[in-house]
Amino acid sequence: MTSIVRTVTFDAADPWELAGFWLQVFDVERPDDDHPEDPYAAVNTGSVKLLFERNNDPKRAKNRVHLDLEPDIPRDQEVERLVALGATIEHDHREPNGLGFVVMLDPAGNEFCVLRSAAERAATS
Numbered sequence: 483m484t485s486i487v488r489t490v491t492f493d494a495a496d497p498w499e500l501a502g503f504w505l506q507v508f509d510v511e512r513p514d515d516d517h518p519e520d521p522y523a524a525v526n527t528g529s530v531k532l533l534f535e536r537n538n539d540p541k542r543a544k545n546r547v548h549l550d551l552e553p554d555i556p557r558d559q560e561v562e563r564l565v566a567l568g569a570t571i572e573h574d575h576r577e578p579n580g581l582g583f584v585v586m587l588d589p590a591g592n593e594f595c596v597l598r599s600a601a602e603r604a605a606t607s
Contacts, residue, residue, distance in 0.1 A: 493537035497523035500590050501534045506567050541591045549594040557598045
């Protein structure tokens with residue numbers, strides 16, 4: 483018997499608002515049963531569900547788990563798109579030869595990484 487990842491859950495002061503950011507990241511619709519006053523808000527990415535759960539404890543340290551995003555557009559274009567949506571760059575590990583990744587923060591300060599696209603990886607392999 484094995485397990486699969488069904489949901490990745492994040493604590494959030496405002497689940498509705500934070501889910502709104504991630505809905506734009508994945509370009510998916512908000513579930514019909516999510517409402518602003520609910521203690522939970524979901525983002526169905528197509529491969530895994532992200533769940534944002536109301537918790538007013540402040541974020542104090544680096545995430546122990548984070549998402550690695552592989553965009554379907556060039557990495558640098560995706561980083562620009564995510565900044566326009568409200569993310570910030572925490573650490574830029576891009577290298578002059580095109581390798582590397584970018585550590586970003588969502589509007590609540592949760593870390594995630596943006597990797598190179600499959601096409602970019604294939605071009606340098």
